[in-house]
Amino acid sequence: MSEKIQKILSNLGYGSRRYIEKKIFLGVVYINAVKVSIGDRFEYDNIKSITINQKNYCIKFDPKRVLIYNKPIGEICTRKDEKNRNTVFKNLPKLLFSRWITVGRLDYRTSGLLLFTNYGELAYRLMHPNYMIIREYLVNVFGIFSKKKMNILNKGIFLDNSISRFHSIKYLSGSKNNKWFSVSLFQGKNKEVRRLWKYIGIEVNQLIRIRYGDVILPKSLRVKDFLEVNFSLIKKIFRSVSLKY
Template sequence: MKEKIQKILSNSGLGSRRNIEKKICNKLIRVNGKIVLLGERFVKKDIQYILLKNKKIILKKDIIKIIIYNKPIGEICTNKDPYKRITVFNKLPKLYYSKWINVGRLDINTSGLLLFTNYGELAYRLMHPSYKIKREYLVRIFGKVSKKKIFILKKGIKIGNSISKFYEIINLNYKKKNQWFKVSLLQGKNKEVRLLWSSVGIKVNRLIRIRYGKIILPKKLKSGCFLELNSNDIKKIFNSVNL
């Protein structure tokens, strides 16, 4: 069956679909020696080799893998950093015929759960808003939180070109200046949790992601360490996005 070239390459672990689409638009990808167009369809078995920025790649496959990484504060979610800062990819296990794709991002000052996979279609679906994957965070905030502010945060606030809101807000320790909340949302826009609190005059001074969809950050997983998911957990994640 013929599939779009960006989907084939993403599922083979050569990067996220969005990044591959950019490379195709910039004419950086050739299939069997010929420049490909965005949306062009191929049968995977007919692809002899890929030229990506003049580097020859033979499409092979690792077994589908998913890992949990407990990101520390100070690491950035990129493969290469021009400033040579530590990235979340530095401590991941090596793949031989594909690449790790991060499922969403956390900013440099946010810690906690990151998911990685070598299967592009899974990463794409886990990040796409239409699948309504729940993200859950622990948030330490400074400022007075009134019922009115909670109402506003749940109703929704315009951030950028769309409405953002918390799906749930739970206060974990009342009557303290530095309060901890557990919040969840169904999107993953850049700095969305911080921007939501900031919109009602509340400062976030600690942010930890503890859940992404079906996966909860294990309490025993130390900061800066990873854990590979077993076949049962992988099946649950696949089912959650209709794969």
């Protein structure tokens, strides 16, 4: 089955769809020594060579993989950083013919579950709001609580051109103005959890992601360590976004 070339190259780990489309528009992408246009369709088996920015690649495939990573506070979700800060890619295993793609992001101050895959379409679907993939966090917050404020979080607020709300809010422990909650939501807007609490005047002291869709952060997985997802779970992850493994 043929697919658009920007989708194929993204799936193979050569960059995001937007990045690939930009390179195609600039005329620096060649497949089998022929310059391509946006929307050109190919079958994977018919691609023998790829050239991007005058760099040649022999087409080979890594198996589709998913990693669970326990991100610490202080790492950023980019490949390179101008300030030379540690990135989440530093401790990952090497791939031969593709590259790791983050499934969503966690900000500098947030720790916990971060997923990686080398299959671009899977990453794209897991992040897309249409697939309603749940994210769950443990959050320690400080401030003055009231029923009115909790009702606002349940009802939702307007963020980034759409309504944001928690799917669930569960009190766990703490007293007075310092409490732990479990919260979940279906979107992945930038710093969405922190912004929701900030809207009602509550400060987030600590934020830990413990679940992304069917994947739960293992209690035995130490900070800065990664774990390869097993065959049965990776099949389940693919099915959750209507993909075959």
